[in-house]
Amino acid sequence: MSRTAGAGRTAGAGRTAGAGRAVVRRPRHAVAERPFLVIWEATRACPLACLHCRATAQPARDPRELDGAQARRVMDGVAAFGRPAPLFVITGGDPFQRPDLCELVAYGTGLGLRVAVSPSGTPTLTRANLAAVREAGAVAVSLSLDGSAAGRHDAFRGMPGVFDRTLDGWRAARELGLKVQINTTVTRDSLTDLADIAALVRREGAMLWSGFLLVPTGRGGGLGALSAAETEDVLHFLYDCGAAMAVKTTEGHHFRRVALQRAVLDAKGERPALGPLYRLLSRRAAGLGLFDGERRAVRRPPLDVSAGRGFAFVSHTGEVHPSGFLPVSAGNVKDVPLTAVYRESELFTRLRDPGLLRGACGACEFKAVCGGSRSRAYAATGDVLAPDPYCDYRPGGFPYQDEVRALLGTDPSKRAESCVQSS
Numbered sequence: 001m002s003r004t005a006g007a008g009r010t011a012g013a014g015r016t017a018g019a020g021r022a023v024v025r026r027p028r029h030a031v032a033e034r035p036f037l038v039i040w041e042a043t044r045a046c047p048l049a050c051l052h053c054r055a056t057a058q059p060a061r062d063p064r065e066l067d068g069a070q071a072r073r074v075m076d077g078v079a080a081f082g083r084p085a086p087l088f089v090i091t092g093g094d095p096f097q098r099p100d101l102c103e104l105v106a107y108g109t110g111l112g113l114r115v116a117v118s119p120s121g122t123p124t125l126t127r128a129n130l131a132a133v134r135e136a137g138a139v140a141v142s143l144s145l146d147g148s149a150a151g152r153h154d155a156f157r158g159m160p161g162v163f164d165r166t167l168d169g170w171r172a173a174r175e176l177g178l179k180v181q182i183n184t185t186v187t188r189d190s191l192t193d194l195a196d197i198a199a200l201v202r203r204e205g206a207m208l209w210s211g212f213l214l215v216p217t218g219r220g221g222g223l224g225a226l227s228a229a230e231t232e233d234v235l236h237f238l239y240d241c242g243a244a245m246a247v248k249t250t251e252g253h254h255f256r257r258v259a260l261q262r263a264v265l266d267a268k269g270e271r272p273a274l275g276p277l278y279r280l281l282s283r284r285a286a287g288l289g290l291f292d293g294e295r296r297a298v299r300r301p302p303l304d305v306s307a308g309r310g311f312a313f314v315s316h317t318g319e320v321h322p323s324g325f326l327p328v329s330a331g332n333v334k335d336v337p338l339t340a341v342y343r344e345s346e347l348f349t350r351l352r353d354p355g356l357l358r359g360a361c362g363a364c365e366f367k368a369v370c371g372g373s374r375s376r377a378y379a380a381t382g383d384v385l386a387p388d389p390y391c392d393y394r395p396g397g398f399p400y401q402d403e404v405r406a407l408l409g410t411d412p413s414k415r416a417e418s419c420v421q422s423s
């Protein structure tokens with residue numbers, strides 16, 4: 001049985017799981033037809049040397065990068081998925097290294113895309129540059145915060161001054177009316193700082209805080225991996241934080257399993273049995289007053305999208321990947337329309353079939369709404385359908401299977417219906 005199945009009771013009975021309230025959200029449209037989110041890596045150029053960098057970013061721009069005309073064709077391809085158009089995120093490297101960034105933001109906005117930009121904490125992260133992308137039509141930015149203080153963050157990012165620039169950019173972005181998502185990489189180094197980072201995010205204000213569960217690819221391959229038990233503690237801590245702020249995970253798909261389990265346990269007035277890291281983070285959060293004061297009226301349910309299923313990534317050279325952390329290409333936008341790669345390629349269609357998953361993920365009653373990180377499975381084994389090595393759950397280990405089935409629908413091998421809300 002998973003450690004999450006243990007029980008201690010809370011005061012009073014919880015509400016009925018799922019009663020009128022979504023536990024997991026999914027895109028309103030069929031994800032086999034249209035992604036919810038497309039991320040384009042505008043450049044790999046970046047002066048930082050972050051320890052985890054997926055892109056193994058370099059100081060200079062790659063001459064093979066998509067040029068402006070090719071980038072516009074990528075956005076034409078995103079718009080061709082139809083309305084509502086996928087969210088289009090321009091990432092890097094540092095996207096501000098591209099002199100045509102604002103022009104491209106304006107082009108995408110003109111096509112009806114909601115465009116977000118993901119800058120690095122470099123000297124280009126200025127109020128003027130943020131104002132320019134806002135003026136061009138960008139609706140949101142995402143910024144990285146991997147430590148609660150300059151020493152920790154700057155050590156991770158490989159350069160002094162990044163923490164201060166990030167905070168200045170964060171405040172400027174909010175003042176300019178941009179929505180801000182804060183991304184925190186969960187590594188062995190940042191583990192014990194998570195409660196302090198959460199408190200900082202709550203204090204400064206953000207639309208969303210995302211805990212990124214490291215995928216050992218790019219420079220991140222050299223960082224120490226978490227154990228599955230530690231990951232479980234982190235996911236439950238992030239779930240607790242969801243009472244105070246909007247929280248999501250990146251490459252932490254089993255957060256959806258945790259949300260379902262916690263909904264069932266809450267309804268029974270029970271608590272999960274977790275490990276020492278969870279207790280440490282909870283104590284620290286309580287000491288910081290993280291859960292004091294105003295709470296969210298409605299918890300933000302995690303969104304049911306995964307690599308190739310609601311999500312696509314276009315690399316700086318035009319290769320289309322199911323995720324930015326899964327270095328397998330299903331085609332290049334210079335040769336094949338993005339819509340065709342997403343809808344018809346063997347890689348993407350296989351990833352959308354939970355019946356093909358192997359090992360624990362294949363046997364898991366949560367697979368249709370979780371499925372694990374395909375990127376991490378690939379990084380660990382070279383097999384995109386292998387089990388997620390960061391998951392502590394043993395299929396069938398949760399004691400309230402009837403309640404899970406009720407949330408997932410009568411046939412657990414089919415897409416979840418009753419637990420989800422379209423968004």
Ligand code: SF4
Nearest residue numbers: 361364370371372391
């Ligand atoms: S075993 Fe796989 S499908 Fe099941 S909860 Fe874990 S990661 Fe998700």
